[in-house]
Amino acid sequence: MSATTTATRRRESPLARAVRLGGLRIGYEVRAYFRQGDTVFFTFLFPVVMLTIFSVSFSEASFGQTADGDEITAAWFFLPAMLAAGVLLSGLQNLAIDIAVEKSDGTLKRLAGSPLPVMSYFIGKLGQSFVTGLLQAAVLLLLGFTVFQVPLPEDPANWWVFAWVFTLGVLCSAILGIALSAVPRSGKSATAVVIPITLVLQFISGVYLRFSDLPEWLQNVAAVFPLKWMAQGMRSVFLPDELVVLEQNESWDHPGIALALAIWLVAGLILTSLTFRWIRKDS
Amino acid sequence: MTTTENVVEVRDLRKTYGDLAAVDGVSFDIHRGETFALLGPNGAGKSTTIEILEGYRDRTSGEVRVLGVDPQKGGLDWKARLGIVLQSSGESGNVTVAEQLRAFAALYPNPRDVDEVIAAVGLESKAGVLIRKLSGGQRRRVDVAVGIVGRPELLFLDEPTTGFDPEARRSFWQLIRTLQSEGTSILLTTHYLDEAAQLGDRAGIIAGGRMVDLAPIDEIGGADARVPFVRWRENGAVHERRTHAPAAVVTELVARLGGEPEGLEVIRPSLEDVYLDLVGHEHASDLSGEALNETEAAR
Numbered sequence: 001m002s003a004t005t006t007a008t009r010r011r012e013s014p015l016a017r018a019v020r021l022g023g024l025r026i027g028y029e030v031r032a033y034f035r036q037g038d039t040v041f042f043t044f045l046f047p048v049v050m051l052t053i054f055s056v057s058f059s060e061a062s063f064g065q066t067a068d069g070d071e072i073t074a075a076w077f078f079l080p081a082m083l084a085a086g087v088l089l090s091g092l093q094n095l096a097i098d099i100a101v102e103k104s105d106g107t108l109k110r111l112a113g114s115p116l117p118v119m120s121y122f123i124g125k126l127g128q129s130f131v132t133g134l135l136q137a138a139v140l141l142l143l144g145f146t147v148f149q150v151p152l153p154e155d156p157a158n159w160w161v162f163a164w165v166f167t168l169g170v171l172c173s174a175i176l177g178i179a180l181s182a183v184p185r186s187g188k189s190a191t192a193v194v195i196p197i198t199l200v201l202q203f204i205s206g207v208y209l210r211f212s213d214l215p216e217w218l219q220n221v222a223a224v225f226p227l228k229w230m231a232q233g234m235r236s237v238f239l240p241d242e243l244v245v246l247e248q249n250e251s252w253d254h255p256g257i258a259l260a261l262a263i264w265l266v267a268g269l270i271l272t273s274l275t276f277r278w279i280r281k282d283s
Numbered sequence: 284m285t286t287t288e289n290v291v292e293v294r295d296l297r298k299t300y301g302d303l304a305a306v307d308g309v310s311f312d313i314h315r316g317e318t319f320a321l322l323g324p325n326g327a328g329k330s331t332t333i334e335i336l337e338g339y340r341d342r343t344s345g346e347v348r349v350l351g352v353d354p355q356k357g358g359l360d361w362k363a364r365l366g367i368v369l370q371s372s373g374e375s376g377n378v379t380v381a382e383q384l385r386a387f388a389a390l391y392p393n394p395r396d397v398d399e400v401i402a403a404v405g406l407e408s409k410a411g412v413l414i415r416k417l418s419g420g421q422r423r424r425v426d427v428a429v430g431i432v433g434r435p436e437l438l439f440l441d442e443p444t445t446g447f448d449p450e451a452r453r454s455f456w457q458l459i460r461t462l463q464s465e466g467t468s469i470l471l472t473t474h475y476l477d478e479a480a481q482l483g484d485r486a487g488i489i490a491g492g493r494m495v496d497l498a499p500i501d502e503i504g505g506a507d508a509r510v511p512f513v514r515w516r517e518n519g520a521v522h523e524r525r526t527h528a529p530a531a532v533v534t535e536l537v538a539r540l541g542g543e544p545e546g547l548e549v550i551r552p553s554l555e556d557v558y559l560d561l562v563g564h565e566h567a568s569d570l571s572g573e574a575l576n577e578t579e580a581a582r
Contacts, residue, residue, distance in 0.1 A: 014359075021389065028386045032377040035413065105373040110429070113337055113367040115359040115390050279339060 018117040025116075025124025030131050039098070042195075043089045044136055047082040050208075051140060054078045055148045063210075066240040075148030080234035081207045083137055087166060088227050090133035091173025092180065093198045095125055099181035100190035103279075112278030122178065122272075129174040130167075137166065150238075158237045161254065165233030168261045172226050175268030182275040201227045206235075212246035219248055229260040289348075290315050290437045290468040291336060296345035298331050305331045307492035308345075313437075318459070318469040320483035320500070322476070324562055328492040329472045330370065333441055336470065337367055350437060363391055366435030368426050370442050376414030380406055380425055383414060384432050391433030403458050404428045405451070419446045427455070431462065438462065440471045444478060456481050476555035486554075490562045504557035516546040 012020070033039055058074035065071060102108050111121060144150035153159065180197070184190040202208055204218055205227035211219065222228040235243070236252035244252055291313035298306040306328040313319040323329045334340045335347060338354035347354055352361045378386070380401060388394035401410050404424040409417060414425055423446055430438060440459075444452045452475075459469065459482050473479055479486055480500055487497045496503055512525040513532045517540070526532050529549045536544045552560075 024386065024389050028378065028382065031382065032375075035377040036375065101375065105375060106369065106371065107374045109339070109369060110367075110372065110374070112339070113362065113365070113369070114387060114433075115363040117359060 014117070018119040019123065021116060021120035022123025022127070025120055026127030026131065029124045029128035033094075033128055033132055039094060043094045044132060046089060047086040047136065048139055048143060050085070051075065051078055051082040051143060051148075054082075054208075064243060067242050072240070072243070073148065073150070075144055076150045077210075077239070079140065079144040079148075079150050080238040081231055082140055083166075083234045083238075084169070084205075084227060084231035085202055085207045086136045086140060087133055087169040087230050088173050088198055088201065090136055091129045091170050091175075092177040093194055094129060094132070095174055095177030096180035096183075096194040097190045099125070099178060100184040100194075101187035103181065104187035108278050118276070118278070125178060126171065126174045129177070130170050133166070133170045153237060161233065162237045165230060165237070165257060165261075168258065168265070169226070169230040169233070172261045172265040172268060173230075175265055175272055176226070179268050179271035179275060201225055204228075206231045210246075223248070223260075226261055226264040229257045233257045288314060290350055291319075291470065292346070292348040293332075293336070294346040296332065296335065296347060297343045298328075298335060298340065299343045304492050306335070306342075309487075309489065309492070309494050311487050311494060311497055313468055313470060315468055316463075316466050317484045318463055318471060318482050320479035320486040321470060321472045321489065322479055322486055322558060323489035327489045327562075329489055330441065332489065333439060333470065333472060337365070337439055338362075363433065364436045366430040366433055366438040368430035368438070368440045368443050370445075372422065372426055374414070376417070376422070379411050379413055380417075380428075381410040383425060384428055387429050388432045393434055395432050395434050397432065400428045400432050403431075403461070405454055420448060420451055423447065424451070424455075427458070431467075435467065437468045437470070440469060440473075442473055443471070444473065444475065452478070476553065476558055480554040488558060488561050495561050500554060503554060504552075504561055508557045508560060509552055511549060511551045514546070514548040514550060515544040517544070521546070 033044075055073070055075035055078065061074055063072040063074060063077035099108075141152065145152055180194065181190075184193040201222075204214065204222040205211070205225065206214070206222070207227070211222075211228070211231065214222070219228075232247060232252065233254070235247075236254065244250055247253070289312040291311075293312070294310050296306055296309045297304060309328070309332060311319070321329050321333065331340065335342050336349050336354055338349075338357045341355055349357070350361060350364055381397060384397045384400060388397050388400075398410075401407055404427055406421065406424055406428070409421060414422060417425065423443070427440075427443055430440070444455055447455060456478070462469065463482075469482075471479065471482060483500045485497070485499050486503050488495050488503065496505075498504075501509075510525045510527060511529050512523050513529050513536070514521060514523045515536060516522070524532055533544070533547065533549065536547075
């Protein structure tokens with residue numbers, strides 16, 4: 001390395017350094033993600049597999065009609081649900097397991113002894129969730145559009161809603177994943193701790209079951225957690241507007257979605273700053 | 284405390300867990316450019332000591348300075364001057380050797396050339412291979428490469444050659460000698476006493492949380508511990524005599540026995556022998572009871 005670059009690096013502010021190294025970490029984390037066979041299947045392809053199963057097995061069933069009298073197919077109905085599930089899996093499930101494993105296999109201990117800022121590590125993980133989640137959403141949309149002929153929205157306003165629901169959803173879910181990674185006591189138990197949580201959330205939040213079919217008290221329980229709001233946001237983008245009558249209060253409630261996700265994001269940040277340590281000292 | 288001469292200064296270091304003192308009043312310095320070997324049986328307090336110096340554990344009491352900084356308060360700038368090779372690594376290894384080294388090199392202000400480091404640990408042919416597909420010894424070499432890629436002033440090597448075949452250990456020693464010639468200070472723990480003898484300038488021996496000896500490698504145990512002994516067999520029993528003049532003893536034996544003594548050996552205690560003596564005889568079970576008695580008698 002030349003003397004000039006060394007000098008430049010010396011002058012770099014700690015924040016700029018953390019962000020630059022965070023950017024490098026994203027590339028590293030995304031590469032590692034796709035080389036891990038089980039995450040590619042259980043996190044990346046899982047919603048794709050589920051969308052295929054649901055679309056095929058309920059291909060005879062109708063999920064309502066549009067104002068123009070078109071049938072709403074199972075694929076159409078479940079596409080937004082699986083997009084929301086993908087956001088939860090890419091963020092929360094992926095990071096909670098990944099970081100718990102890194103904690104117990106010595107990865108974090110090695111990083112703790114290096115001059116990597118904690119913030120860069122987080123940027124790398126959030127970036128991994130964002131990039132893999134976005135690719136996953138693209139695969140789901142492509143599958144829905146080409147194979148199952150789901151009509152995609154033409155109004156740019158819908159895509160704007162998709163953009164912010166997706167981004168806020170991934171950030172929120174990724175931060176909660178980092179916070180949740182403190183719970184499993186070992187890397188081996190991580191899957192057993194995390195998957196039941198995400199599975200229950202998916203069942204009560206309108207991913208696998210039609211949300212409007214759930215009893216009201218269960219809908220209210222689900223409304224405490226972020227996945228219900230992500231799924232609602234995705235439905236507002238991809239389902240015809242007539243189906244808004246199936247929502248709670250018969251409204252897509254975009255401000256409510258933004259508020260719920262923002263509250264969980266802040267809660268996740270606070271939890272993370274309280275619980276995240278490179279290593280458990282003196283364990 | 285001065286900080287220019289010494290890269291590590293430890294005074295009366297204690298670490299207790301409840302009633303148990305894992306480290307019980309250890310003091311030592313490591314001079315700049317020196318390789319210091321910390322030796323001792325498992326559970327003696329070596330790892331606790333080294334982890335306190337690396338900033339992984341907090342001490343109960345005592346003074347510690349590493350590169351002039353208290354490790355409990357060491358920031359990123361301080362970490363950038365250290366290289367740490369931990370005792371074990373079980374990482375999933377889903378990146379290639381070259382990717383891993385580039386990722387770590389990027390963290391340091393003045394890193395070594397990644398390709399040169401890969402070559403130095405003998406992994407040129409594996410640069411593009413996923414770390415999880417490497418053998419245990421090869422993974423260990425990646426650990427060492429990650430430890431030195433940041434051009435550390437002080438390198439911690441915690442049992443670095445565990446799992447190496449003899450050839451890999453020789454080339455590892457060569458690598459360490461190169462680092463030494465560049466002025467890197469090194470704290471080494473190892474179970475291989477020959478490794479400590481090959482690489483170390485000074486050694487400290489820890490047993491039961493205490494430093495039982497601290498000296499240049501060739502003076503460990505004191506002059507008496509280095510006294511050679513002559514061993515031979517006579518009337519079916521093994522005899523041993525410690526002496527500063529082994530040649531004279533052998534001459535006398537030849538004269539007395541009227542020929543070549545049976546099973547004759549002249550032994551200069553290795554660092555390993557001296558070490559085993561220091562950490563206690565329960566580790567020295569390979570000496571026969573009789574030989575031990577004669578050794579004791581000769582003192």
